[in-house]
Amino acid sequence: MYLRLAQRFLKETDKRLLWKAAWTLGARGLWSVHRHKRRLKKGEFFPPFLYMSVINSCNLRCQGCWVDVGAKQNRIEVEAANKTIAEAKAMGNSFFGILGGEPFMHKDLMKIFEANRDVYFQVFTNGHFITDEVAAELRRLGNVTPLISVEGTEIISDSRRGRAEVLNHTMQGLEAALRNKLLVGVCTSVCKSNIDDLVNNAWVDRLIEMGVMYCWYHIYRPVGPEPNPQLALSSEEQRRVRQFVVDTRATKPIIVIDAYHDDAGNALCPAATGFTHHVGPWGDIEPCPVIQLATDSIHDEKPLAQTMNESSFLRDFRELTAQHTRGCVIMERPDLLVELAEKHNARDTTVRSEVIDELKKVTPRRSQFQPGDEIPERSFVYRWAKKYAFNDFGTYSKHFDVSRYEDPDAAGIRAAGESGNSSTVENKHSDLPIISN
Numbered sequence: 085m086y087l088r089l090a091q092r093f094l095k096e097t098d099k100r101l102l103w104k105a106a107w108t109l110g111a112r113g114l115w116s117v118h119r120h121k122r123r124l125k126k127g128e129f130f131p132p133f134l135y136m137s138v139i140n141s142c143n144l145r146c147q148g149c150w151v152d153v154g155a156k157q158n159r160i161e162v163e164a165a166n167k168t169i170a171e172a173k174a175m176g177n178s179f180f181g182i183l184g185g186e187p188f189m190h191k192d193l194m195k196i197f198e199a200n201r202d203v204y205f206q207v208f209t210n211g212h213f214i215t216d217e218v219a220a221e222l223r224r225l226g227n228v229t230p231l232i233s234v235e236g237t238e239i240i241s242d243s244r245r246g247r248a249e250v251l252n253h254t255m256q257g258l259e260a261a262l263r264n265k266l267l268v269g270v271c272t273s274v275c276k277s278n279i280d281d282l283v284n285n286a287w288v289d290r291l292i293e294m295g296v297m298y299c300w301y302h303i304y305r306p307v308g309p310e311p312n313p314q315l316a317l318s319s320e321e322q323r324r325v326r327q328f329v330v331d332t333r334a335t336k337p338i339i340v341i342d343a344y345h346d347d348a349g350n351a352l353c354p355a356a357t358g359f360t361h362h363v364g365p366w367g368d369i370e371p372c373p374v375i376q377l378a379t380d381s382i383h384d385e386k387p388l389a390q391t392m393n394e395s396s397f398l399r400d401f402r403e404l405t406a407q408h409t410r411g412c413v414i415m416e417r418p419d420l421l422v423e424l425a426e427k428h429n430a431r432d433t434t435v436r437s438e439v440i441d442e443l444k445k446v447t448p449r450r451s452q453f454q455p456g457d458e459i460p461e462r463s464f465v466y467r468w469a470k471k472y473a474f475n476d477f478g479t480y481s482k483h484f485d486v487s488r489y490e491d492p493d494a495a496g497i498r499a500a501g502e503s504g505n506s507s508t509v510e511n512k513h514s515d516l517p518i519i520s521n
């Protein structure tokens with residue numbers, strides 16, 4: 085399997101791009117994590133991976149999106165983006181995730197890539213703007229991997245993403261990227277309407293056949309102005325996705341990314357562990373893309389290194405979250421975010437200015453934290469890589485307090501029991517070791 089994966093990389097991707105990825109993402113990426121660990125030992129902080137939403141606009145209107153895509157366009161301009169990247173580079177960072185809106189709607193996106201050829205960018209995109217011309221330019225630049233989102237079959241994609249022909253256009257962009265031998269990934273926000281179609285061997289085999297080198301399964305998080313809780317996965321479905329990811333890593337010649345588990349299958353939140361934070365389209369420094377609260381900005385006078393190190397809002401976010409759960413705080417404990425925002429007088433970073441109300445309306449549900457059901461990595465390569473470079477860096481042993489954990493599934497059972505309606509609650513794990521008081 086590993087041999088087949090290596091062969092695929094060598095045959096199907098431009099070798100120059102491959103070398104660049106191996107050096108910048110691989111070797112220098114490990115170095116950036118090493119520096120992160122050294123900083124933590126000294127009591128200092130700067131996240132080794134930064135995500136930056138460079139624009140709020142998007143051509144689609146996806147269900148459950150939390151970005152103000154229809155508001156007046158705002159961009160992180162080239163100068164501010166370059167300055168942020170330079171300041172992160174000075175801390176050892178070499179990899180940046182670029183999000184939107186739709187990043188390819190940023191008129192100067194290529195200029196940002198061009199000005200920073202010594203780092204690597206992963207662009208989260210719907211693929212609609214990737215023409216042969218764009219893909220050829222990305223190949224010339226050599227430092228960008230498009231991560232193209234596919235959200236289901238034609239009918240599901242069109243209904244989830246708000247217009248007709250969405251999947252067709254996405255597939256055209258994907259094909260253009262592959263024709264130009266880019267290193268291409270496909271990501272999916274897994275929910276009830278696409279789990280059967282996209283979390284299976286036939287879909288992964290199709291991606292491999294097309295030339296896709298990696299896939300990434302996110303879990304749909306029903307947050308934002310128009311959440312769709314009916315699409316959210318149950319605990320059982322989330323465990324099914326995790327098992328599929330672990331099995332696929334051990335058996336298929338494709339890289340599978342998930343950002344929510346360590347080598348032993350213990351859940352983690354990459355924002356709570358300080359592995360990453362996010363810069364929004366207005367320059368606000370947020371814990372992660374879906375938590376639209378901030379006290380700091382890249383446009384502040386202070387150097388970014390000082391801001392990250394000294395931000396009491398971000399530090400409190402990491403500690404408070406890690407004290408209560410290893411999972412996703414916005415899904416499990418949105419009340420903690422309200423508390424945090426009040427304590428720090430954090431600003432709502434959206435145009436709609438309703439984030440606190442939105443958080444108050446979130447119904448807590450389990451996320452990647454499925455205590456008692458940890459599924460360890462089967463693949464020794466992932467085990468090794470995660471042991472060294474993707475784990476909680478001691479966050480949870482330092483902060484997690486089991487007595488503070490409130491199991492949303494158990495709370496659901498209690499609520500249903502109190503209303504005499506327990507038969508409607510799905511939970512086959514009421515005997516889990518950690519139950520709220």
Ligand code: SF4
Nearest residue numbers: 353354355372412413
């Ligand atoms: S808070 Fe939730 S969405 Fe944000 S990084 Fe953590 S797990 Fe992901």
